[in-house]
Amino acid sequence: MLDIQFREAMGRFAGAVNAITTFEGDQPVGLIATAVCSLSAEPPSVIVCVNKSASAHNAMLNNGYFGLSLLSPAQSHVVSRFTKQKGSERFAAEDWDLEGGKAPVLWNAPVGMICKIGNCFDGFSHTIIVGIIESISLCDPELNQCLLWKGRGLHQAVEYVSTH
Incomplete structure (x- = not known):
């Protein structure tokens, strides 16, 4: 019962949709994740939580590197392809x-x-991975939209404009 309530509760949190990727030999592998957050500015670092049963889990650990790509609403096809x-x-x-x-x-x-x-x-069913950032690329600020996952579906953030 608690596990069902937990899933329902967590589904009410909106999370940014990210592609977590690596190479297995010379082949790209990856997964879609919302369990990503900043850790520290010194050194610049992030935390990603990856299910131990994910097909890319061991490849990430073996490679020692991962890519983190925040998806925009225009890139929702990537989620579909990964699914x-x-x-x-x-x-x-x-x-x-x-x-x-x-x-x-x-x-x-x-x-x-x-x-x-x-x-x-x-992290029980997951491995909590600390990534030390080696490089960052930022898109054109005009394209700076974030794809969100909430309630078992994809959403786009709406920019709030104050009337005061």
């Missing part, structure tokens, strides 16, 4: 920078980062 495809089939060449060497990053994402794994912690 319907497996392994490297998720990565359409026109959407991804696959030449960076350490991890794939989505072209024109509002934010793209390459992170070196600094530490890992057990």
Whole structure:
């Protein structure tokens, strides 16, 4: 019963949709995640929580690097592709920078980062991964929209304009 209530409660939190990616050998692999947050500015670092049963989990740990791409509403097709495809089939060449060497990053994402794994912690069903940021790319500010996941669906944030 508590697990059902937990899922319902967490579904009421809006979370930014991110692609977490890496290479397994020379093949790109990845997953979609909302469990991402900043950790520290010194050194610049983030936390990602990855399900231990995810197909990219072990590849991330073995590679030692991951890419983090914040998705915009215009990139919702990436979520669909990751849901319907497996392994490297998720990565359409026109959407991804696959030449960076350490991890794939989505072209024109509002934010793209390459992170070196600094530490890992057990999080029950998940591994809590600390990524030390090595590089950041920011898209054109005009395209700086964030795709959100809430209540088992994709949403777009609405900009609040004060009337005062």
